[in-house]
Amino acid sequence: MRMMCHAGTVTTSGDIDGVRHGSVHGLDAIVVETPHSTAAISVFGGQVLSFTPAGAGEDVLWVSPLVKSPPTPIRGGIPVCWPYFAREGQGRDVPSHGYARTARWALIAGGRTDSGDCELEFAPEGLDHLRLELRMTVRVGATLEHGLHTHNPGAEPVSMTEAFHNYFRVSDVSSVRVSGLDGLSYLDQFDDMRSHPQHGDWMLPREDGRSDRVYPGAGGVYRIVDPGLRRAIEVSVRGGRSAVVWNPGEDGAAGMTDVGPHWRDFVCVEAANVGPDVVEVPAGADHSLWQTISVTTIE
């Protein structure tokens, strides 16, 4: 592991205290323990598999009990969709959600802050053929700070879409609400991407019991209120103009071998730049998508 000191706050020497390799959900992972929380990041896909703040009870993230082995993308945690979401702007013959979620990732730097938080820097391997370069920050503390950093090393601007495809663990998707979307319009994947107004909080639609919605121009603060687990998960986004809310519902999940009967146990609320919110990265420039995930107890 190559180590670097992050200016100012992060210090490290040799191995990082509380960071080790382990197996999580049967996947090779970097396991992180801090005074405030535990977390795990998969080597395959670089996706955060687990984040459990002290006192939060269950894991904030959901990984399917039916998760497949690599090279099948991991169903759960926080898949990194990059440098495109779904197949937006691509031909048909490309993998869904880009190349990052099936790449092997390396831990390239890391250390502890004065407060005991652990900050790690990752980079995907084998993506040198792309026109953009990628790094990811995962800062584990009382909250999870998650940054996706794109650099355009070329002489031309490059357009991209992206998402942190967050799978949040919930008591029952049909009893949670997501606030922060009221008054927006969403593009409905189940209605040929037609635009519909969002009235009030998101709830799983009663009519067809499924959701695949892109909310362009969203405000960046979303709260998943879960009375069953008596907690609210807050996602606060910077550099991401879209939200995506997805759950395939019972019938859709029945056709997915890595979801099946477990569809009630998660909702995806994704921090993204997708649909009309395409990012153009100028030549030589950088772009970052950040999210902060935190949990509060509710009555």
Ligand SMILES: O=P(O)(O)OC[C@H]1O[C@H](O)[C@H](O)[C@@H](O)[C@@H]1O
């Ligand atoms: O099955 P995957 O490629 O992981 O995609 C899972 C889901 O991701 C996003 O939420 C998209 O909006 C959905 O249309 C898609 O079904």
